[in-house]
Amino acid sequence: MGTFANSFYARGAHIPEEKEQEFRERVEKLYQAGGMMDVDRISMFGIEVFTLRKAQMHEYGMNFYYNYFEEDSWENAGFYLEENRVWSRKIGWLEFNIAVVSAYVLEHLYREGTGGVFVNGELVEEEAYIGWINYLFNEKFCEKNRDPWKLFDAIETETDPDEYLRDTDYYRPRSVAGIEWMVGYTEIYAVRNGIDAMLHLYDGLQKGAAGSVRGSGAESFFSITARDIVNAVRSYRVGSDQPMDEQLQTLCNHFRTFYRKPELTIPDFVETYGINRAEIGLYKGLIRMNLPVIAVKAISEEYEKDFWELWEELSDAVYGTRRVFPALYESPAAEPVSTAEFFGRSADDMIYFWREGGDIVFSDKLVRWFSALKKRFDEIMDESFEVENPVRWILELMNYAQEEYYHIFAFTEFYEESMAHLSEKKYIALWKLYDELLHDPIMEEAGKVIFVPDGPGHEKEGLHYLSAKQPRRRLLRDWCITDRKERENAARVTLRRYMALAANVELRKKVFGF
DSSP states (O other), rough: OOOOOOEEETOOOOOGGGHHHHHHHHHHHHHHHHHEEEEEEEEEETTEEEEEEEOOOOHHHEEEETTTTTTTEEEEEEEEETTTTTSSBBSSSSSSHHHHHHHHHHHHHHSSEEEEEEETEEEEOOOHHHHHHHHHHHHHOOOOOHHHHHHHHHHHHHGGGGGGSSSSGGGGOTOOOOOHHHHHHHHOOOHOOOOOHHHHHHHHHHHTTTOOOOOOSSHHHHHHHHHHHHHHHHHHHHOOSSOHHHHHHHHHHHHHHHHOOTTHHHHHOOOOHOOOHHHHHHHHHHHOEEEHHHHHHHOOOOOOOHHHHHHEEEEEEEEOOSSGGGGTTTOOOOOOOHHHHTTTTGGGGGGGGTTTTTTTTHHHEEEEEEEHHHHHHHHHHHHHHOSSSSSHHHHHHHHHHIIIIISOOEEEHHHHHHHHHHOOHHHHHHHHHHHHHHHHHHHHHHGGBEEEEEEEETTTTTTOOOOOSSSSBBBBSGGSSOHHHTTOHHHHHHHHHHHHHHHHHEEEEEEHHO
């Protein structure tokens, strides 16, 4: 159980050597922009705390399990450097999921050859992910081939299809409107369910049957054309005086000729090859819609041949043939989508990711908060104070934040920077300001919403932990199902933003001067 993502590529699919380094750099940047974090453990003085650090590329690749936007961990995910591929285990359904699936889509964009990205066996619609990728890298990527037949063909012939797509509907690319998506999808449906079932499906679509997709006449056009092919094959079998095996050979020869000489018209076929009236219907269908799979399926059923054996024999003739619909192959570049918009965040939640000259514009309210912080910071700097054991004190503050507000983490870079500058008052002043925020009565009251209330009568409420070490405060419910508004209460949001500000040296210099 759970949510899993994976990808499939046909044999020979690869990332060109000249693109490998760029791809690896972009995978790292995408994961970092998507909030993927390494978690560092610090244990001293009997205190255990955790800090966050942007996920990094190592000699083996990347391996992480925490997402900053989601404020939660899932099973490990990352990147295999040697194999140039994204990998993951359980990814949940929120921001962790979004970032990992985006990495799979990025790999799909770079890998040449037939392939696709899947979540729980369903083909991923990639346009939105590509929009974010275009934003990150100032690119104009568009969706790659959107003909589902190519993917189906590769999966069915190269691996266990149930490992990837469990139902015919999962092949239907919903982002391709109108008749285009019917081409490959209906061929798949015919192969899996039979010609008659396929025709019945389109009878239902034309009538607007429950659960179907209403079209604008496209279903009728497609259905008539498919019937032309089917009826032509059936009429030929009934009307021909040739033995069955010779009939089959004749149809297969005509099929190859059509695809190898696409410039020929129907009159050319009649004159050159002497085809009969029934065969003309077959060519009309192929010319009007270019439906080779429907033709081969119809032939296989009429002559009781295994479809895949016949397709293997004939598919070389249609290899590389383009459909008559450009939308299956060409689409406009996906519109860029900012990280904040893609992950459903406000600009004020992007403090850690702010860079000078970037497009993150903070609200007036946040700017006023920065000013208030600077004012209080200056007051602290003017005060006379001494911290007896600053290392222990800082660890205690970090531990208090984690226990009393839940999943409030400092960033590794700010923690390490502080340890390297313990003798400098300005760093201690930042932590003293953090101390005041942590113990502000208004903050403490706001942070209570996610915890079991203190006092008698609440013993049976909330989570009960199996470990011997019990937290100081018990959550009311599991974190992953806690209401987002409660998780993002005013206290937690404020503390996370403060830690992000402290860790973002470029922004911190603008606010605090160092």
